[in-house]
Amino acid sequence: MSSKLKIPLKSKVRVILKSILTLLSKPTYIVLMVISMISMAGLIIWSLNLELIAYIIFDTPLTIFEKLEFFAYGYQSLFTSYDSFLSLGIIIFSFLFGINIGMLAYVIRRQGLKSIPKKSGGSGFMFAILGGGCVACGTSLLAPVLATVGATSVPLLRGIGAIFTWAGSVLIVYSIYQLSLLVASSNFKDSNNKQNDNGKKSLINE
């Protein structure tokens, strides 16, 4: 639909913002988006320490409250452990991911699963996880991938980690745009249906 028509950037941004506003007017979607944002940031932050998470959940005598507190401490690392470029990338990606999930849920509820475009954020998610996990020097999910092509420089890996996270954000913006078109179309259908219903009612009244 969008590939055949050349839509100006301004209009694209307007469509995205209108769709976001539609979601923000519904508390259920706000909650869903916030939960998705927090979960995604947590997944990126803890991605290199999943075994530690399993240990905390299953093998420690901590209370549920203490376990939740432990996970929450991880979020502090966004402001202490990462450099600002990577931190900002992770925060922005998580924010966009929340919006993406909100739109995805909205479109599925209105138009069904079949209406979802194929590129709906999966690759952006992969990019951000691969890049965002690079919290320590050279510690990244990217390391084994890059090692296979002979790239073993730790400083290089740090830079690539940040770039991957930002690339993930770009990809997810594309996904948000695709979904916002569907949100707009379902809103358009809704308003048309309402108008038709009102028209029918007024005809019946007459």
Add this chain to the structure above:
Amino acid sequence: MLLAPAVLLIGFFVLSEPSNSTKSLDSRNDEAKTSEDVGQELIIGETSARAVIVEYADFKCPSCGAFHQEAGRELRANYVQENKLKIVFRPMNVIGPDSGRAAVGAYCATDQSKFVEYHDAVFDFMWENYYKAQNYQAEFEDVLTESVLSDISRGIELDVASFKNCLNDDSKLAQVNSNEVSAQNAGVRGTPSFVVNGEVIAGPQPYQVFKSLVDLQL
């Protein structure tokens, strides 16, 4: 569509490393003790302290410096000084040739009973001159030269002549290399990494994360 990569990623983690989630706390502590058996150890704190953190770090790694400036300092103030915790420091040669030189220097400073002073001085040097201002270019450069390390050693009142001689001691270099073997055996994939209760922690996590894990050992 979105769930597929997530499932793949989680599957990768589950399958890539053997899970040891069924081990008890006791066996984890035993594991930590045996992993210390790598020759001369560099220890911050009392050797008799009950809780142990094994730290794998590179003096040139910015994240290792961040740990030292933040969580490391708090752990030392609240646990090490109270004789509750010892940090077993295993210097690594990961980033560049000068990482190895600085790591060897740590063993040389230990010979003169000044390891902790050396450890703090080298990390502070990198932090104050480069990483505090997020200048990561230093990672690519040979900054911890013999002359810089000598200046640092002079600042902490080491015998500079014997320190300089020691920097070329092959047995010290062998010690650094054995740390790399130990790191690989522990499942360490980068620096800084820590082994606490037999669990590997990647990255300079906030103080509270370490505090929770240390409290479990006490």
